[in-house]
Amino acid sequence: MSTRVRGRVWRFGDDVDTDAMAPWNTISLPFEERRRHVLQIRPEFARDVKPGDVIVAGRNWGCGSSREHAPENLKRLGVGGVVAESFGRIYFRNGIAMAFPQLACPGIHAACAEGDDLEFDVRSGRVVNHTRGTELEAPPYTDQMLAILEAGGLLEVLQRRRAAAGATGRA
Amino acid sequence: MGMTMAEKVLARASGRDAVTPGAYVTAKADRVMAHEAFTICALKLLKLGIESVFDPERVLVILDHYFPAPTEQMARGHALARELSERFAIRHFLGHAGICHQVLTERGHILPGQLVFGSDSHSTTYGALGAAGNGIGLTEMTYVLATGELWLRVPPTIRFELDGELQPGVMSKDVMLYLTGAFGTDVAQYRAIEYAGEAAERMTIASRMTLANMGAELGAKFAFFAADERTREYLAPRVGGDVPRFGPDADARYEAVHRVHVGGLEPQIACPSNPGNVKPVSEVRGVRVHQAFLGSCTNARLEDLAVAARILRGRAVCDRTRLIVTPASHQVYLDATRAGYTEILLEAGAHITASGCGACPGGHNGVVGPGEVCLSSTNRNFRGRMGSPEADIYLASPASVAAAAVAGEIVDPREFWGSP
Numbered sequence: 001m002s003t004r005v006r007g008r009v010w011r012f013g014d015d016v017d018t019d020a021m022a023p024w025n026t027i028s029l030p031f032e033e034r035r036r037h038v039l040q041i042r043p044e045f046a047r048d049v050k051p052g053d054v055i056v057a058g059r060n061w062g063c064g065s066s067r068e069h070a071p072e073n074l075k076r077l078g079v080g081g082v083v084a085e086s087f088g089r090i091y092f093r094n095g096i097a098m099a100f101p102q103l104a105c106p107g108i109h110a111a112c113a114e115g116d117d118l119e120f121d122v123r124s125g126r127v128v129n130h131t132r133g134t135e136l137e138a139p140p141y142t143d144q145m146l147a148i149l150e151a152g153g154l155l156e157v158l159q160r161r162r163a164a165a166g167a168t169g170r171a
Numbered sequence: 172m173g174m175t176m177a178e179k180v181l182a183r184a185s186g187r188d189a190v191t192p193g194a195y196v197t198a199k200a201d202r203v204m205a206h207e208a209f210t211i212c213a214l215k216l217l218k219l220g221i222e223s224v225f226d227p228e229r230v231l232v233i234l235d236h237y238f239p240a241p242t243e244q245m246a247r248g249h250a251l252a253r254e255l256s257e258r259f260a261i262r263h264f265l266g267h268a269g270i271c272h273q274v275l276t277e278r279g280h281i282l283p284g285q286l287v288f289g290s291d292s293h294s295t296t297y298g299a300l301g302a303a304g305n306g307i308g309l310t311e312m313t314y315v316l317a318t319g320e321l322w323l324r325v326p327p328t329i330r331f332e333l334d335g336e337l338q339p340g341v342m343s344k345d346v347m348l349y350l351t352g353a354f355g356t357d358v359a360q361y362r363a364i365e366y367a368g369e370a371a372e373r374m375t376i377a378s379r380m381t382l383a384n385m386g387a388e389l390g391a392k393f394a395f396f397a398a399d400e401r402t403r404e405y406l407a408p409r410v411g412g413d414v415p416r417f418g419p420d421a422d423a424r425y426e427a428v429h430r431v432h433v434g435g436l437e438p439q440i441a442c443p444s445n446p447g448n449v450k451p452v453s454e455v456r457g458v459r460v461h462q463a464f465l466g467s468c469t470n471a472r473l474e475d476l477a478v479a480a481r482i483l484r485g486r487a488v489c490d491r492t493r494l495i496v497t498p499a500s501h502q503v504y505l506d507a508t509r510a511g512y513t514e515i516l517l518e519a520g521a522h523i524t525a526s527g528c529g530a531c532p533g534g535h536n537g538v539v540g541p542g543e544v545c546l547s548s549t550n551r552n553f554r555g556r557m558g559s560p561e562a563d564i565y566l567a568s569p570a571s572v573a574a575a576a577v578a579g580e581i582v583d584p585r586e587f588w589g590s591p
């Protein structure tokens with residue numbers, strides 16, 4: 001799985017919580033019923049988002065609960081990845097565990113407008129705004145985070161680990 | 172060089188002598204707690220051909236978010252959780268004991284210095300006993316159940332020194348809300364917290380749990396209190412053995428130390444729709460309340476019910492307001508009944524439900540409708556959290572919730588502190 005993402009920007013503000021991405025009363029529904037409830041703070045989002053689009057957010061994107069449906073909903077809607085000023089930590093880790101590229105990049109919110117053409121690479125930490133011809137540097141992923149992302153998620157890592165240990169019914 | 176509590180736990184759990192903030196370690200779990208998420212995790216394990224967990228003795232499974240099951244779908248999930256926990260030989264299936272964080276704590280499953288992974292963001296609660304409680308999602312929980320370990324970054328620690336003595340009618344929840352309001356809900360993002368100072372030392376374990384619990388609302392990875400004499404007194408009868416002392420080294424290094432004087436603090440209210448949108452009660456009073464909710468892992472312990480009983484004794488809940496009380500655990504319910512609190516609450520007009528998460532995440536037992544206002548003792552007031560996205564949720568202490576139930580609107584609970 002690639003560490004680089006390029007797409008059109010949807011821009012959100014600070015403190016968008018996991019309830020906004022995955023309301024509690026929708027999380028046991030099949031994805032097709034869940035999808036229209038995702039980020040209802042901008043009702044057009046779930047309707048108009050295109051595969052490969054990128055989310056740019058302010059501080060504390062994904063604050064709140066440990067529910068994995070939050071990054072999962074975005075990934076399944078086709079969002080290529082998220083670049084935010086900062087993330088809720090459990091949400092961020094859930095993203096890595098399911099191989100959804102996200103980068104914490106201070107300064108990104110002011111450096112982007114809705115609809116910009118944005119590219120980022122979690123391996124180098126480079127963020128390029130092609131619409132404006134500007135560039136930012138963010139702390140890149142560590143080797144361990146990259147290994148999880150490139151394997152396609154933490155369960156893939158688990159499976160490989162078992163295969164290496166000779167699948168004994170235990171990990 | 173000295174270490175913080177977070178550094179000490181992670182050094183031990185990763186088999187090192189010392190660690191410093193920013194290092195990445197693979198840490199071994201002392202305890203693993205999974206609530207309803209267990210069903211999905213166990214099914215994922217079976218799909219991968221994994222038939223056992225890393226150590227069935229260290230895993231606890233609890234059904235709390237939807238207990239008793241409000242729908243047939245949930246009932247099926249619970250039945251599956253029970254079957255799967257048998258199949259995986261889980262030693263502690265505490266299916267119906269109450270809210271996970273309360274149950275693990277009150278039953279002596281948590282010890283100072285432990286590393287605990289929980290499938291719930293408020294696993295920071297275990298920090299009240301000096302343990303490193305860490306919330307994780309389903310995929311990571313599946314991995315931990317299989318391997319018993321997880322990668323973690325060693326966090327820097329910020330320390331809140333709480334000075335002074337709380338006024339009567341002001342609770343640790345008010346301190347907590349003051350912190351989210353004054354410092355912001357991301358002040359401890361990617362960090363650990365240590366709560367210290369004379370006010371922290373004086374707090375009961377129950378009051379400490381409120382602050383450790385809502386460490387999550389400050390963004391924290393762990394939220395510790397040092398394990399002291401109070402911790403020992405609390406745990407000794409529950410574990411039937413020695414309770415280790417555990418705290419930071421005197422020369423530990425902190426990223427920041429914030430001194431907070433709590434003596435003059437007035438009751439605090441978090442307004443819609445973020446736990447950081449906090450105002451002193453004097454600026455919010457008069458807001459009509461349709462549902463007053465006393466529940467959750469934040470504030471529904473015996474001392475919280477005692478405070479509510481103190482305020483409601485000889486008073487009546489306002490006709491236009493419903494007061495719902497959901498004790499944090501079955502044990503709390505029993506203890507409150509023995510102490511006479513439940514009778515006082517019922518007499519005043521409260522509705523007491525079975526223990527569990529109940530209305531807190533909007534599951535059942537008090538879901539709010541459009542246009543309604545709920546004053547809640549819980550930890551999150553995000554839009555839609557307790558039901559309709561068109562409801563307004565305010566967060567407050569159990570004292571404020573009980574007082575509002577009587578007045579029908581947000582009021583200063585100190586006016587209700589004495590007998591009627």
Ligand code: SF4
Pocket residue numbers: 236270271291293466467468469527528531532549550
């Ligand atoms: S009571 Fe509320 S905050 Fe606590 S574990 Fe249950 S849903 Fe989460």
